[in-house]
Amino acid sequence: MSEKQYTPPKVWKNEASSGNKWANINSPESGARFERELPKGEHPFQLYSLATPNGQKVTILFEELLALGIKEAEYDAYLINIGESDQFSSGFVGVNPNSKIPALVDKSGGETVNVFESASILVHLAEKFGKFLPSNGSARSQTFNWLFWAQGSAPFLGGGFGHFYAYADEKQEYPINRFAMEAKRQLDVLDKQLAKNTYVAGEEYTIADMAIWPWYGNLVLGKLYDAAEFLEVHTYENVVRWAKQIESREAVQRGIVVNKGWGEEWEQVPERHSAEDIDRVLQIRP
DSSP: OOSSOOOOOSSOOSOOOOSOHHHHHOOSOOSOSBOOOOOOOSSSEEEEEOSSHHHHHHHHHHHHHHHTTOGGGOEEEEEOOGGGTGGGBHHHHHHOTTOOSOEEEEOSSSSOEEEESHHHHHHHHHHHHTOSSOSSHHHHHHHHHHHHHHHHHHHIIIIIIIIIIIISSSOOHHHHHHHHHHHHHHHHHHHHHHTTOSBTTBSSOOHHHHHHIIIIIHHHTTOSTTOHHHHTGGGOHHHHHHHHHHHTSHHHHHHTTBTBOSSSGGGOBSOBSSHHHHHHHHHHOO
């Protein structure tokens, strides 16, 4: 990439080539690129995902529901390897035309329901089981406020800061500074909110925490983009306190390993069909 000033053409065309694996997957056109049906299990819920922050949101909620003894929340989870373009199969696009994980097929009722976008899945499950989402009043509004804060803010952390700091072909000062400033502003917003509340939306643990923690909790715990020192995350003491509190929950520890297909082989749970699939990893993990 040249250091000279870039002058956009009058009409953009997708002509850029790159050795960057993630950049080459992207296309300005949506839809299926090849034919492949999705696998199907025996449980009422079929989840197609990956253990990225967006994927972890949903598996954390499933594990929290199961921890409450709600057997009706049993689920099969299949790995969608976005690095291998699994998200562009005809089966996946049939569930989520936007080709992004996670995607859920709910067969628990009289009709099959496709649900996509992580926040939509969280709300769908929380309302179906009446858990982790207050039923009315200010508490419900606050939960939605922070749930959608996460949906609007996290792309600046991931696609913005994370991309240019960790994944871009070259380190460029302007975009890194631009998105580092925004990431720190968001952490400051969270820190001030958590200075007044045990959990993000108040004193109750909700789907807002489950939506925010995989991004911002992992960030301040040093598990995202190797950027803890760069962003001085230790200075956001209330966020760190909250992040450790959420991390200590058994259901969270279970949820974050589902659909994990990297690292040591023994710590991977590419598919989840029963509690034993997760138990095996947690028993071996140091």
